[in-house]
Each structure stands twice: as C-alpha cells, then as structure tokens.
Amino acid sequence: MNLPNIKDARKRTDKKVDYKTVWEIKDDTLKNQKFFLKTYGCQMNVHDSEQMRAILENLGMQETDTLEDAKVIVMNTCAIRENAHDKVFGYLGRIKHLKKNHPDIIVALGGCMSQEEGVAKEILQNHPYINIVFGTHNIHELGNLILQANKDKQDIEVTSEEGCVFEGVNYKRDSKITAWVNIMYGCDKFCTYCIVPYTRGKERSRKKEEIIKEVNSLKKSGYKEVTLLGQNVNAYGHDLDEDYDFANLLESVAQTGISRIRFVTSHPWNFTDEMLNVIAKYPNIMPYIHLPLQSGSNKILRLMGRRYTKEEYLKLCQKIKDTIPNVTITTDIIVGFPNETEEDFEDTLDVVEQVKYDGAYTFIYSKREGTPASMMSDETTLEEKENRLQRLNEKINYYSKLSNEKMLNKIEKVLILGVSEKDPLKVYGYTEGMKLVNVLAPRESIGHIIDVKITDAKSFSLDGEEVKKIKQN
Ligand code: SAH
Ligand code: SF4
Numbered sequence: 001m002n003l004p005n006i007k008d009a010r011k012r013t014d015k016k017v018d019y020k021t022v023w024e025i026k027d028d029t030l031k032n033q034k035f036f037l038k039t040y041g042c043q044m045n046v047h048d049s050e051q052m053r054a055i056l057e058n059l060g061m062q063e064t065d066t067l068e069d070a071k072v073i074v075m076n077t078c079a080i081r082e083n084a085h086d087k088v089f090g091y092l093g094r095i096k097h098l099k100k101n102h103p104d105i106i107v108a109l110g111g112c113m114s115q116e117e118g119v120a121k122e123i124l125q126n127h128p129y130i131n132i133v134f135g136t137h138n139i140h141e142l143g144n145l146i147l148q149a150n151k152d153k154q155d156i157e158v159t160s161e162e163g164c165v166f167e168g169v170n171y172k173r174d175s176k177i178t179a180w181v182n183i184m185y186g187c188d189k190f191c192t193y194c195i196v197p198y199t200r201g202k203e204r205s206r207k208k209e210e211i212i213k214e215v216n217s218l219k220k221s222g223y224k225e226v227t228l229l230g231q232n233v234n235a236y237g238h239d240l241d242e243d244y245d246f247a248n249l250l251e252s253v254a255q256t257g258i259s260r261i262r263f264v265t266s267h268p269w270n271f272t273d274e275m276l277n278v279i280a281k282y283p284n285i286m287p288y289i290h291l292p293l294q295s296g297s298n299k300i301l302r303l304m305g306r307r308y309t310k311e312e313y314l315k316l317c318q319k320i321k322d323t324i325p326n327v328t329i330t331t332d333i334i335v336g337f338p339n340e341t342e343e344d345f346e347d348t349l350d351v352v353e354q355v356k357y358d359g360a361y362t363f364i365y366s367k368r369e370g371t372p373a374s375m376m377s378d379e380t381t382l383e384e385k386e387n388r389l390q391r392l393n394e395k396i397n398y399y400s401k402l403s404n405e406k407m408l409n410k411i412e413k414v415l416i417l418g419v420s421e422k423d424p425l426k427v428y429g430y431t432e433g434m435k436l437v438n439v440l441a442p443r444e445s446i447g448h449i450i451d452v453k454i455t456d457a458k459s460f461s462l463d464g465e466e467v468k469k470i471k472q473n
C-alpha cells in the first residue's frame with residue numbers, strides 16, 4: 001500500500017490541478033441491501049457524506065440507522081484532535097465485534113483519519129476487519145470499491161489522488177432548504193498545529209462556472225440558502241489562471257438571487273476590503289463572519305504560523321463591524337498551545353473582551369503527529385490548560401448571552417428549517433446573523449423566511465413569535 005506520507009505532503013511542489021468528471025456506475029448486486037453511514041468532523045465531512053450517501057443509494061442500497069442491520073458500514077472520520085480519533089476507534093470496537101458473527105459485512109473507512117500516515121499503518125496492522133480504506137480525494141470511487149470487496153472478498157487500500165477537482169458529483173443532501181457548496185478543496189496554510197493540509201491535500205479551487213451552475217440549480221430546486229465551503233475561502237481562485245478571487249465569486253453568487261449566502265471559513269490573513277464591500281453591498285450575503293482567532297498572543301500566533309498579529313486581527317474586526325451593520329462575529333480559539341504562558345493566555349482573553357464575540361468554539365491544543373507543533377516542548381500541565389479553557393468559556397458565554405440579550409424585542413428575519421426539538425409546537429430556524437431561534441409559528445412556515453419578534457434570550461438560543469404581516473386592502 002502507498003501510505004500517506006507527511007514529509008512529502010509538506011513539500012507541495014506540484015501546483016497543477018486536474019479537472020475530472022465522475023460517472024455513475026450501474027450495478028445492482030447490492031440492490032435493496034442496507035448501508036450504515038457514520039459521520040464525524042466538520043462541514044466538509046458532512047457534505048462529503050452527502051456524496052457517499054448518493055453513491056450508496058445509486059447502487060440500489062437503503063440507509064439504516066441500526067448498525068446491526070447493515071451489509072455495508074461506512075465511517076467518515078475526522079482527525080482534527082485526539083478525541084476525534086478516540087471516538088472513531090471506540091466505535092470500531094463495536095464493528096469488530098459485529099463482524100465476528102457476520103463476516104460478510106463490508107466495512108469502509110474514509111475521511112481524514114485514513115489520510116494520516118500513522119493511522120493508516122495502525123489500521124493495517126491492528127484492524128484487519130476493515131475491508132476498505134479510502135482517502136478524502138477518492139470518494140467517487142467508493143461504489144466501485146464496495147462492489148470489488150463484495151465480489152473478490154479482498155481488502156482494499158486506496159492511494160490518494162490529491163491534485164484533482166471532480167465535477168459531476170451527485171449529492172443526497174440532508175436538507176431541502178439549506179445546502180453546502182464546495183468552492184475549493186484542501187489547504188496550503190500549514191498552521192503548525194493543524195493536520196488538515198495533510199488530510200485534505202493542496203489548495204485547489206473549483207471553476208467559477210461550475211459553482212454558479214450548482215447554485216443556480218439549487219435555487220431552481222427551491223433551496224433558500226447556500227453555504228460556500230472551503231478551509232480558507234479567501235484563498236479562492238489564487239490557483240486559477242484567471243484574475244478572479246473570492247470577492248468576485250461572492251458577487252457572482254449573490255447575483256444568482258438565491259435568498260441567503262453564507263461562507264466558511266475565512267482566515268483573518270488576506271481578508272480583503274473587496275470582500276467586505278461585496279458582503280455589505282448585497283442583502284442576500286448574510287452578515288455573519290466566522291473569523292478564527294486561535295490565540296491573542298503575538299508570540300503564540302507566530303509559533304502557530306497564523307500570519308497576523310493581535311493588533312491586525314483587532315483592526316480587521318473593527319473594520320468588519322464598521323462596514324457591515326449588525327454583523328455577527330464568531331471564532332475558534334485554542335488554549336494550551338506549546339509555550340503558552342499565563343500572560344499569553346491573558347492576551348487571548350483581552351481580544352475576547354474587545355471583540356465581544358457572538359459565539360466561539362474553544363479547544364485545548366491537541367498534539368497531531370507529524371505537524372511542526374508536535375515537535376515543540378510543552379511545559380504546561382493539563383490541569384492548567386483545563387483551567388484556562390474554563391476561564392475562557394466563562395467569558396465567551398458571557399458575551400454570547402449579552403449578544404443574544406441585545407436582540408430582545410427586535411424583529412428578525414428567520415429561515416425556518418424544521419420542528420423545534422425542544423417543543424413540538426414550535427419550529428426553529430436561524431436569523432441572518434446565524435442565531436438559533438425557537439419560534440411560535442405554524443409548520444407551514446418551514447422552508448420560508450418569516451419575520452420573528454424575539455421574546456426571550458438564553459445563552460445559546462433565542463425564543464420568538466411570528467409577526468403576522470398586516471394585510472393591506
Ligand atoms: N480552516 C479553518 C479551521 C479548520 S479546523 C481555519 O483555519 O480557521 C477547525 C478548528 O479546529 C480550528 O480553527 C482550530 O481552532 C481547531 N484545531 C485545529 N487543529 C487543532 C489542534 N491540533 N488542537 C486543537 N484544536 C485544533
Ligand atoms: Fe488548518 Fe490553518 Fe488550514 Fe485552517 S488555515 S485548515 S487551521 S492549516
């Protein structure tokens with residue numbers, strides 16, 4: 001097997017991108033059999049699973065949520081932190097047990113873990129009940145791989161074709177209202193703590209025509225919202241020959257007239273004024289920016305390879321707030337990076353106090369094998385890191401509640417997505433600023449954008465009621 005190799009991945013000398021088209025296969029060997037698909041990780045993986053589901057259904061298979069009923073089990077894994085690994089290996093224990101009594105089951109492991117050198121080796125040595133290991137770049141081959149494993153009863157490991165962009169992909173989307181749209185793949189930033197550039201390969205953009213075609217077709221099918229996906233959307237287009245960047249793309253997508261546009265994730269580095277101006281200009285681009293900070297200390301930011309300083313980050317946030325009225329800003333923060341002192345951590349708290357984030361995802365640093373940060377010495381105890389995380393979360397929650405409270409009695413436009421989990425008499429949806437609202441409104445409002453008066457603010461959600469439009473004679 002050609003194992004993923006972290007040293008080679010870092011060199012990234014070949015910038016060439018191949019554009020290819022995928023074809024559906026016709027085979028009914030597994031028709032009416034059941035598949036079980038488990039997804040870990042970020043939006044990219046959630047969207048990749050929508051592709052896997054389409055491939056499996058195209059073979060005539062049906063999804064089950066009972067592991068024991070499945071002929072084919074597919075695990076779409078995440079590698080971002082150690083606990084993501086642990087969850088997957090925990091689940092694999094159950095599958096191993098199942099396979100003892102049902103040796104005909106086909107187990108396929110894909111996603112980011114299968115792209116890690118150490119993990120791929122470990123799976124080969126210690127988990128022989130896994131039939132297929134496939135990479136994040138080879139999802140379109142899943143159908144063939146499963147058929148092959150079923151026919152030959154042979155185990156298959158797949159090498160990665162990381163330099164390609166595949167078009168013609170089908171998705172079985174989870175929602176009929178909101179949709180993910182890949183605009184680019186991979187990451188070339190190589191932040192020193194992060195595994196993603198290795199697991200997702202080099203940065204490569206889809207052609208603008210393909211993206212616009214997809215958005216137009218989603219709009220035609222009744223979709224109300226698209227979220228443009230990339231590890232670092234500001235880098236969109238840099239690898240293309242044309243003079244066309246993310247600001248241009250955002251503008252073209254806005255001009256399709258789809259009701260709502262979001263995008264994740266933007267990097268604070270290279271966040272251009274043109275991007276800001278386009279966001280401010282088009283009402284269908286949502287006033288919501290997820291802007292990962294990671295750390296507020298210049299020393300740590302340098303060690304992380306993040307390419308901006310605390311001061312530059314704060315200036316950017318101010319500019320965002322000045323340009324986009326009612327903007328929501330959320331972030332990602334890592335505590336306990338190697339060599340982070342109490343003083344460094346206080347710099348992070350200082351940024352939180354100044355920006356007053358609407359929300360944040362916070363993490364304790366997790367060592368990823370093969371990354372530059374894994375070689376850095378780390379003196380801080382886990383107890384100290386947990387203490388920092390707790391102090392950080394208290395501050396984040398305080399500002400998040402404050403930001404929700406500011407919405408009280410306001411009228412917000414909410415895209416209703418479904419029946420509320422908390423109260424079956426209510427529906428739920430998101431404001432333009434991406435705040436979750438449980439709304440007193442009829443179920444017919446699902447799939448529509450309605451006016452909602454905010455009646456209560458909690459730490460992580462809002463309550464509201466539909467404001468009926470007054471009919472004019
Ligand atoms: N491309 C996005 C983030 C992708 S990963 C960006 O650059 O912002 C999502 C988040 O996981 C990161 O923002 C970071 O906060 C966190 N993360 C990544 N690697 C990590 C690690 N080794 N330990 C802890 N958190 C990590
Ligand atoms: Fe990871 Fe940095 Fe790339 Fe984000 S920009 S995916 S944190 S390497």
Ligand code: F3S
Nearest residue numbers: 041042078079080112
């Ligand atoms: Fe996403 Fe996890 Fe891979 S966060 S890119 S699924 S490592």
